[in-house]
Amino acid sequence: MTDERTDARGGLGIACSNLRMHYGKTQALDGLDLAVEPGVAMGLVGRNGAGKSTLFRILLGMELPDAGTVKRLPRQLDDRSFLARTGYVPDQLSVYDWMTVGSAIEYVGKLQPRFDSRWSDTLVVDLGLDRTKKVTALSRGMQARLAFVLGLSHRPELLLLDEPLLGVDAVSHDAIPAILARMRSEIGSAMLVASHSLGDLARFTDRIAFMEAGRVVEECATDDLVSQTKRLVLRPEPVAFALPPETIHVTKADGAIVVTVRDFTGDLLERVRATLPNGSIDVIDLTIAEACTDRMRAMEVRA
Amino acid sequence: MTAAGTPSGTPIGLVLDADSTVPIFRQIVDGLRASIARGSVATGHLLPSVRVLAEELGVNPNTVQKAFSELEREGLVASERGRGMIVLGGTRQSAKAAGEDAVLARLADAVRHSRAVGLSDERFEALLKRAKKLAGEARREGDST
Numbered sequence: 142m143t144d145e146r147t148d149a150r151g152g153l154g155i156a157c158s159n160l161r162m163h164y165g166k167t168q169a170l171d172g173l174d175l176a177v178e179p180g181v182a183m184g185l186v187g188r189n190g191a192g193k194s195t196l197f198r199i200l201l202g203m204e205l206p207d208a209g210t211v212k213r214l215p216r217q218l219d220d221r222s223f224l225a226r227t228g229y230v231p232d233q234l235s236v237y238d239w240m241t242v243g244s245a246i247e248y249v250g251k252l253q254p255r256f257d258s259r260w261s262d263t264l265v266v267d268l269g270l271d272r273t274k275k276v277t278a279l280s281r282g283m284q285a286r287l288a289f290v291l292g293l294s295h296r297p298e299l300l301l302l303d304e305p306l307l308g309v310d311a312v313s314h315d316a317i318p319a320i321l322a323r324m325r326s327e328i329g330s331a332m333l334v335a336s337h338s339l340g341d342l343a344r345f346t347d348r349i350a351f352m353e354a355g356r357v358v359e360e361c362a363t364d365d366l367v368s369q370t371k372r373l374v375l376r377p378e379p380v381a382f383a384l385p386p387e388t389i390h391v392t393k394a395d396g397a398i399v400v401t402v403r404d405f406t407g408d409l410l411e412r413v414r415a416t417l418p419n420g421s422i423d424v425i426d427l428t429i430a431e432a433c434t435d436r437m438r439a440m441e442v443r444a
Numbered sequence: 445m446t447a448a449g450t451p452s453g454t455p456i457g458l459v460l461d462a463d464s465t466v467p468i469f470r471q472i473v474d475g476l477r478a479s480i481a482r483g484s485v486a487t488g489h490l491l492p493s494v495r496v497l498a499e500e501l502g503v504n505p506n507t508v509q510k511a512f513s514e515l516e517r518e519g520l521v522a523s524e525r526g527r528g529m530i531v532l533g534g535t536r537q538s539a540k541a542a543g544e545d546a547v548l549a550r551l552a553d554a555v556r557h558s559r560a561v562g563l564s565d566e567r568f569e570a571l572l573k574r575a576k577k578l579a580g581e582a583r584r585e586g587d588s589t
Contacts, residue, residue: 318502
């Protein structure tokens with residue numbers, strides 16, 4: 142037992158099961174299963190059109206799915222109480238042009254039954270916002286900070302973040318992760334974060350789910366994604382060679398075959414070595430961006 | 445109440461690179477171990493709390509917790525009820541040794557990588573020199589921000 146518990150104190154989670162949603166001829170969600178346990182931060186990675194925004198709209202109660210269920214964990218809340226405990230930070234701030242930072246916060250405060258004005262004040266100060274400024278006069282980075290204040294002022298137990306740091310300047314980029322870390326330590330909030338910025342996901346998340354064509358095709362621990370996805374450089378290029386089952390991607394590069402594998406272990410390396418008695422094998426570590434890119438390529442092939 | 449984020453790093457000088465091939469968890473373990481080895485956090489003193497460190501680094505608190513557990517397993521720190529993680533006596537040398545092992549492992553990876561892309565060992569030495577220069581410049585730039 143450790144002294145400082147960072148896990149959930151009664152926080153919310155969600156379990157989506159077999160969600161289906163179509164618009165016209167487009168099948169936006171095609172049997173999506175995804176569980177975010179209380180206190181867990183889940184990253185959502187997928188190309189544009191993979192169904193991420195549709196999933197967010199359903200979780201926010203803005204749309205009803207054609208089929209499937211969303212279960213709230215650990216307690217079954219009605220829609221209203223669930224949404225009152227959910228915080229949403231969109232990639233685009235949507236408030237009226239005439240509003241100032243202060244009036245936008247006040248406006249949201251009136252709509253949000255669990256609005257916590259002291260916490261909201263803390264966020265405004267920590268994120269360095271000026272209440273008197275007009276929203277239209279804010280820089281992209283400041284608008285993103287305001288979106289966080291509006292989305293988090295009611296101390297939500299579940300955070301839904303859609304590209305939260307898109308186009309954000311370096312200074313805001315430092316301030317926002319600190320706020321997220323604080324939400325997680327103090328409230329034990331669970332998070333679902335869609336982002337193309339994989340480095341950010343490496344910082345915030347416990348797990349990453351990959352979406353493709355309306356489903357979650359894979360889910361793994363963020364640390365494992367970086368430490369257990371490797372590229373094996375087989376040299377010289379083997380004539381006949383059976384790929385290990387852990388293979389997710391293969392390319393040729395002058396005189397060598399480069400095999401990206403998941404779940405890398407010493408045992409896997411020995412198995413590959415045994416099949417290539419005369420060749421050399423080099424193991425290359427990957428960044429999170431490289432590890433994700435190779436996985437996405439593999440999904441493209443499968444799709 | 446703590447300030448939200450210190451761009452120049454933490455008091456113990458931990459700087460993370462989210463786009464590295466080294467997982468964030470591993471970077472935190474290595475960074476804290478190095479602080480202990482340097483004596484930045486002395487024997488009998490406490491590491492920053494999970495909450496403070498997670499906020500300062502802008503990372504997942506669970507990851508910091510995991511890093512603390514790893515240091516505890518290595519015998520460098522011990523969890524003291526109600527206080528936090530305390531740096532154990534006589535650990536400076538072992539932290540140094542463990543730190544050297546970690547650097548060695550990474551250099552070995554770099555050598556393998558260099559050979560994999562067909563560079564000679566002489567070329568690798570030249571690149572290592574350049575890397576040291578590059579790291580020196582990055583550090584100076586980091587100091588000025």
